Amino acid sequence: MIFETVASGGCRSYLIGCEESCAAALIDPELSQLDRYTALAARHGLRVHYLIDTHTHADHFSATRQLARQLDVPVVMHRASPAPFVDLRLEGGEMLAIGRLRLQALHTPGHTRDSMCLCVGDRVFTGDTLLFGATGRTDLPSGDAGSLHDSLFGSLLKLDPALLVFPAHEYKGRSHSTLAQEAAENPRLQKKDRGAFIEMMQNLNLTMPTHVTEALRTNMSGGKTVAQMLADAAAIVPFMSLAELKASLEAARGALLVLDVRERDAYASGHIPGAKHLPRGQLELRVNDELKDPTQRMLVCCEFGRISTLAAATLRTMGFQGAVALDGGVKAWREAGHPLSTPPGS
Numbered sequence: 001m002i003f004e005t006v007a008s009g010g011c012r013s014y015l016i017g018c019e020e021s022c023a024a025a026l027i028d029p030e031l032s033q034l035d036r037y038t039a040l041a042a043r044h045g046l047r048v049h050y051l052i053d054t055h056t057h058a059d060h061f062s063a064t065r066q067l068a069r070q071l072d073v074p075v076v077m078h079r080a081s082p083a084p085f086v087d088l089r090l091e092g093g094e095m096l097a098i099g100r101l102r103l104q105a106l107h108t109p110g111h112t113r114d115s116m117c118l119c120v121g122d123r124v125f126t127g128d129t130l131l132f133g134a135t136g137r138t139d140l141p142s143g144d145a146g147s148l149h150d151s152l153f154g155s156l157l158k159l160d161p162a163l164l165v166f167p168a169h170e171y172k173g174r175s176h177s178t179l180a181q182e183a184a185e186n187p188r189l190q191k192k193d194r195g196a197f198i199e200m201m202q203n204l205n206l207t208m209p210t211h212v213t214e215a216l217r218t219n220m221s222g223g224k225t226v227a228q229m230l231a232d233a234a235a236i237v238p239f240m241s242l243a244e245l246k247a248s249l250e251a252a253r254g255a256l257l258v259l260d261v262r263e264r265d266a267y268a269s270g271h272i273p274g275a276k277h278l279p280r281g282q283l284e285l286r287v288n289d290e291l292k293d294p295t296q297r298m299l300v301c302c303e304f305g306r307i308s309t310l311a312a313a314t315l316r317t318m319g320f321q322g323a324v325a326l327d328g329g330v331k332a333w334r335e336a337g338h339p340l341s342t343p344p345g346s
């Protein structure tokens, strides 16, 4: 088996490939590593056939949907997954053929209702059902401590104790353990009594993961993250540095229109000299009145440089191919000590 682990933050994704056929599957890919997965598969001469999420993640952004579009292969999850974009829904016990490899799904609800563990050869990918020295939490949507107890003691720990454990999270750099090792040493697995296990899980007092609302929104719906919206916009927009803008204004070069897309109060409290005001919220509806020349070279700015990127992308989509965004925002301009104007009467 060709095997690669990709660690990003505390998240772990796995690429498994069949040496004979060059078929592969990707388990729990994460959005920030999108290019790494395709690069790794290419380096090994593998073609990814399946993109598998072990469960609906609440703590990171799944890349399965984006990769599915890019590679034209199915997203695989358990039948209980709420995500509408899942192409192949597995029941516990069902198997996927990845060349000569066989990947068998084990339904292990508890961390989430749709949690699966995946057995391939000598190893088991446990998702968040079983972590090194811990288990997934059961206090997030669709989590259930009793189900986790049943999944662990009634299913997962009934498998071959020699199986290597590869979880979806690891924060201390360990690569794997075994089911036997976890059964012997994992503190949570020492609470074999169902009631005691439930009580322990209900009293962990864990803090909420960051981005939980956004992760659930995007992972359950296939919608985009804010970072993706910004990256999509940035991909079609050229940027201008503060220094270049300053030089351009000083030289009064060409006819560069500075377009400030902040709200009125922010504009009134100080803007780049000569900047025209057109709030982002009114942009599409007012361009025809405010921007007569579609070839106009214009620099779009906002306070931090994010809204201006979205606005410049919108302008380009509408045909203003001379729209660029300020790399940074009026805040950076101000902090650099560059001049600001206030409108008369403000």
Ligand SMILES: [Fe+2]
Pocket: 055, 056, 057, 058, 059, 111, 128, 136
């Ligand atoms: Fe999780």
